[in-house]
Amino acid sequence: MSTDREPSTRHPRPFPYELRTFPVRLVDGEVPAEVASWTQAVALGFYGNAPTPEDIAKFAAVEQVDGRMATGAYLTDAAAPAGAWGPEYPVATYAYHRKTLNVGGGTLLPVHQITAVTVRPSHRRRGILRAMISSDLAQAKAAGIPIAALTASEAVIYGRFGFGVATHVCQVEVASRGGITLLNPGAAALGTVEVADALAVRDLHNEIFARVHAATYGSIGRHDMYRLVASGQGNYADMEPAKNIRAALHYDSAGAVDGYVTYKPDDAARPPTVKIVDLLAAGEGAYLALWNYLGSLDLIERVTWDMAPEVDPLEWAMAAKRDYKRTETEDHLWLRILDAPAALAARPYAADGRVAIHVGDPLGHASGIFRIDVVHGTATVTRCPEDGSVAAELSMGVSELSSLYLGAVTARTLLAAGRLREEHPGAAARFDALFARPDSAHSLTNF
Template structure:
């Protein structure tokens, strides 16, 4: 029987999501998680592949606005819920889903698509490049001290119910979005993701906790959401603090939150995942080695409308370069483009017949787009070819950002 691809109908969601769980190993999510993602799913942007009455493939997209260098929020498709049944792999199902999805993203006028990859080797062939990494820490708080800035002692900390603090936490998060490329502006409903706290998700830890930092005016200037996992051996306590979110508007509040987490009684490890790779905590700790930093890929990005995407961001220095772009999967991006940017941040990208000065694929442009991966490093790996002396260094300086891009949560 021929396979059929079609847009998801709302009453098909449970069957469609069951297939996704099967593709990821068959472990069912908690009812709380399923309820949240059922509410967030945009059925009209979700695709299913059916073999008779059986769903054998899925792909969805969330409607996001993503921060890019300069602070603009660019419309972006948050690619999600991609999976193929084990019985139907190696039959072109994933390729057909990616083909249809990118055509739909282009028709919707979204310049970029982004995703997090369960297997990062999959998506490069569809033009996605790794645009942001994340940092994980396991800090030995029995040996690592914090050197906090002036004003930290004046910050007031309060333990609050995560639900009651949600509005204040969201105000802090929203204020930070324009200053950090890669952060999605929270669409309605997404604030609930951070509060997921099913007992099955705790792995022996406490219910989710929230501490807020208040400045001298009493306004919330930062927050941390975390869980404490008690543990004991013959030597005594071996508890751990798992940090899920920590955001702050100024250095004293930021440092006060970390100091609080480091000082929780009966714990000797602070574990934080999905932090920015340039997280300021690396400059507060006395011993980075005993904080055990580790890095992994986080956000993968694809330029869907190359010209619109490159014009949406600002550049760190004036630029005038002709790019020869390869894009076999979205051929409307392929060809020669002249990208110019002035000192005020304005940019223009248009097709040209002028000689190319840099040659690269759309994948490399996706990696460099948020300013975290330099074109110079990609050039050193042979992924960008310099056709005019000096063009690579100039373009690399212009694309680079002041802060590392960061995706603070999955989707």
């Protein structure tokens, strides 16, 4: 496009953007132009390096595996000023792919995973994000997906669209000088740990993660890029293989691999530190055995991890519990219920009973009065008429229900926080008795 055109003098429409959605993929081995410009816009929004054509081709190849769909908002009412990016570059980006969420009881619930959300600074506060997310959630609901999810770069954006914090993740530092002493050393002696080439992790990742995902309450599916990230073969910041990623594999008593850890030295840290890149443990004893291996590394005095669970067996296995330090706890997985009856019926319950809730939803997807009847841990969820014939015992927004869904918070805590209303005395306690979980939710996936 020529860069010497005069800016348009037409009066802009109230929303002068066109939303276009297309698959991220290669066509005859080549990157479509719309995918290339969209990828450049994502990199701009996340302050990443400008990707090369080779990088974009690699991104498209892995995202094609996930069936990723991209949306861009394109300015249609004005020409680009001289020297600026042209209209082929979206001023905002958005994408989704679909995996599953472990909601307990062996159920992997279909989930709509949102990612790559950016809005160019010069086009903010014009309703673009609202248009993209409203359209996308409506289509996901129409497709029968009961719940949406994202991991948020900023904490104050997504609540107004009905998302609620559903899991947390911890950054930890574990003192390892002289080894990690365990109260029961035998718990880390099941199977064996051996050093491996990091490339082995790339090929083992999917099988091991599938086992971890099926066994971990709150786990959400990983996208194909994770095979490369875990093995140091590339990421969205740099597709060049890292030269300092090391790996160790855990073998069960039959000699089968049931876990791994990849790690790298943290050259900027003092005392000498290694940082975990990825750790997956699917078999009995694999988790503690891999930590025991990390504690045995010569010349290393500390091990750090950014994806530790809130309740970590390692902390309670260590003889010196104070050598395990949480340096930060942060919201991680955000959920957004789209179909309340389907989502609520999918998860298991701790006790039998009944509670009726009123849910408000600014987008209308999960609004209504719902009676939850639990018998033998399984719920029947009924949408009730809103004519006054059924009285709700608790009233809340969909954001609050989405946070309660996996047990990130209790109804009584939200009641004290002023975020839900108890219409019948004791209803919050009865809700919590139904929704209680013996384990805390933990997700090992960023997206």
